[in-house]
Ligand SMILES: *[C@@H]1O[C@H](CO)[C@@H](O)[C@H](O)[C@H]1NC(C)=O
Ligand SMILES: *[C@@H]1O[C@H](CO)[C@@H](O)[C@H](O)[C@H]1NC(C)=O
């Protein structure tokens with residue numbers, strides 16, 4: 001975008017919050033590319049971790065689940081920049097002791113979450129810790145000290161985040177910086193402003209726990225840091241400091257060190273992950289953490305109580321009174337799916353199940369027994385199945401548990417890429433056709449339907465593909481009253497195929513396949529953060545009808561051309577998304593797309609990608625979840641909602657903006673998986689067109705709550721519009737610890753950092769420098785530039 005004027009900066013100064021970090025994400029839309037982001041550092045480090053633990057093949061062609069794991073970790077990392085006041089999250093203001101305690105706690109909690117098989121919680125915790133690790137190198141002078149000592153190799157600090165190791169800052173009275181030679185401009189700067197006192201980091205105006213103690217302590221620096229003007233410093237000192245966050249001297253006085261800081265931070269990220277987390281867990285737990293354990297899915301053996309429940313479902317004599325309302329559904333989350341067996345579940349439980357499935361990118365398959373419609377009301381579940389790309393799966397009187405399991409097993413293919421996901425209503429015996437592309441990256445295909453009596457498949461030339469398992473050894477077929485599932489294990493020649501469904505009324509169809517070419521993400525995002533540090537953060541809830549939204553998307557695999565489009569759930573084309581374009585610079589986990597959507601449709605829609613692969617074949621992929629646009633915008637301070645301390649009360653204000661052109665009354669509720677919500681301040685709200693309202697959600701996890709994730713759903717349902725629902729993935733954690741002196745085996749004093757560096761240079765010269773438990777080569781060659 002256009003060049004920024006000083007006036008623009010000053011406006012931003014008062015209107016935008018600041019964030020203290022390397023740039024959080026790979027966003028480019030707003031102010032250009034200003035360096036190596038936290039996101040990129042994290043991804044580069046984790047790719048090497050994959051290679052070490054899972055082999056080169058897995059690292060080079062990661063699966064959708066691995067890609068998602070990586071995105072969850074890097075997203076949690078970027079998220080730390082939402083907290084603008086706690087210096088220790090960013091190692092600001094010489095917060096070395098507090099930052100170190102934080103890293104030790106987060107490693108402990110990550111391991112605890114992994115041990116509880118809570119991969120989401122573990123990824124969120126790890127990602128947040130990595131942010132602090134990376135900021136150590138951007139905000140302290142550790143890198144400058146290594147360079148000053150003549151290190152040939154830049155080596156991470158050996159104690160960072162290590163249990164039993166404590167950091168001690170310089171005294172408040174020790175001077176660490178002098179004024180820069182000139183006021184900061186892009187040509188001459190602050191590279192010699194450090195005093196040789198030891199390890200220090202910059203103070204930032206606006207961090208109440210770390211006020212700058214004197215004029216001669218370093219500032220973070222940059223145009224938005226007011227701390228350089230404290231103690232009566234003249235105006236020319238404005239912006240002076242030592243941060244290496246970006247490649248823009250307006251934000252980073254030590255801009256010349258940015259690339260090296262980012263490289264060192266990337267090595268340190270890997271070191272921290274290995275030393276503090278992955279060397280202490282089993283290979284199976286590593287696989288869980290990084291999304292590579294897909295081989296371990298056996299539907300039948302897991303969750304025996306779930307199968308008992310389904311068995312009871314089928315057996316007539318065991319059936320309960322259908323009018324009883326149960327609080328929760330019984331869910332089996334396996335492979336890439338959530339299977340829900342449920343009797344009458346309260347509306348809130350249905351909404352939560354849907355929110356969790358959506359958040360995990362699972363389709364939700366709703367398993368029900370085949371009863372007359374008037375006996376139970378399944379409508380809520382049916383909608384959820386349709387919206388998430390699943391089916392209503394009917395179990396008939398004559399189906400037994402083995403047959404049911406066999407059917408569900410065929411559906412529960414982990415990691416399959418969605419090709420087509422439709423729902424509709426047809427007359428009984430009506431034939432409905434859809435065409436879709438098959439490309440040669442597909443290794444197998446899975447067709448599943450509900451409300452369909454039978455279906456046929458046609459080659460591009462119109463001939464019928466043999467779907468009879470007795471005539472085609474590549475075809476497997478399972479049926480359960482109203483549902484059909486067919487897999488084809490040898491995919492026919494590429495081209496445009498047609499499927500013809502013979503319908504029974506309401507129907508759903510899903511076509512998916514195993515492919516190295518897949519849509520790894522598509523998110524509506526918004527820009528938050530100060531100029532030069534903006535990140536692309538997912539919006540809270542659904543996008544708003546009629547407004548365009550920034551989109552970030554990732555596509556994995558090889559293709560030469562591709563574009564997104566919106567379609568109805570009935571597969572009718574709505575509009576092409578030609579402004580969502582390939583970003584040619586970020587290639588670390590597939591191809592990144594970024595751009596503005598067209599104005600968001602009024603009705604629910606699907607996102608598709610169509611393109612041409614590297615063999616010249618057309619391909620199609622779908623985002624499995626339907627998008628439900630809203631006339632209400634929801635927002636909340638995420639930093640406060642996302643980390644919940646056991647036993648501690650947290651009150652989070654949720655802001656509701658009615659963007660419709662008419663007044664509406666909203667019914668409000670909030671639910672969560674672990675029952676931490678104790679109060680919602682209002683259950684109803686009337687908002688005039690354009691009006692904003694606020695309600696509070698109060699939460700208190702139990703004192704003895706285990707470490708782990710908790711999905712919190714906030715729902716605001718309009719009487720005149722469908723309203724909006726949004727999910728916060730919170731992590732419940734114990735009270736932070738303070739390491740007792742008796743457990744500290746290694747003290748690092750800031751005034752002794754130079755000696756530490758000299759010792760490491762000596763060890764390196766003797767070929768003995770080893771910081772990790774494995775035979776990795778640590779460090780970045782200084783001579784490389
Ligand atoms: C985490 O810390 C708690 C309390 O100090 C301790 O009991 C537990 O063993 C630690 N867990 C790990 C994985 O280090
Ligand atoms: C975690 O999953 C593994 C493998 O499925 C299982 O053996 C173990 O019991 C589970 N642990 C917990 C705490 O649920």
Ligand SMILES: *[C@@H]1O[C@H](CO)[C@@H](O)[C@H](O)[C@H]1NC(C)=O
Nearest residue numbers: 322323371372373374375376
């Ligand atoms: C449900 O409908 C059937 C026939 O349509 C009827 O015989 C039955 O009594 C109804 N059951 C209830 C609980 O209303």
Ligand SMILES: *[C@@H]1O[C@H](CO)[C@@H](O)[C@H](O)[C@H]1NC(C)=O
Nearest residue numbers: 410413444446476487488489
């Ligand atoms: C196809 O279905 C058969 C029978 O359920 C199953 O054994 C096989 O693993 C499935 N193959 C794929 C690729 O889904």
Ligand SMILES: *[C@@H]1O[C@H](CO)[C@@H](O)[C@H](O)[C@H]1NC(C)=O
Nearest residue numbers: 413414415443444514515516
């Ligand atoms: C999907 O493809 C991958 C890579 O070829 C393979 O390892 C995996 O077993 C396949 N999965 C299925 C269910 O076919």
Ligand SMILES: *[C@@H]1O[C@H](CO)[C@@H](O)[C@H](O)[C@H]1NC(C)=O
Nearest residue numbers: 060061516517556557558614
């Ligand atoms: C993409 O193509 C390159 C070059 O042919 C190949 O090395 C790589 O494995 C391919 N990636 C995938 C996901 O197939």
Ligand SMILES: *[C@@H]1O[C@H](CO)[C@@H](O)[C@H](O)[C@H]1NC(C)=O
Nearest residue numbers: 168170171749750751752755
């Ligand atoms: C560094 O500071 C610590 C604590 O203030 C002190 O005990 C130690 O002697 C100092 N080391 C040097 C080399 O001055």
Ligand SMILES: [Zn+2]
Nearest residue numbers: 020021090135
């Ligand atoms: Zn930061």
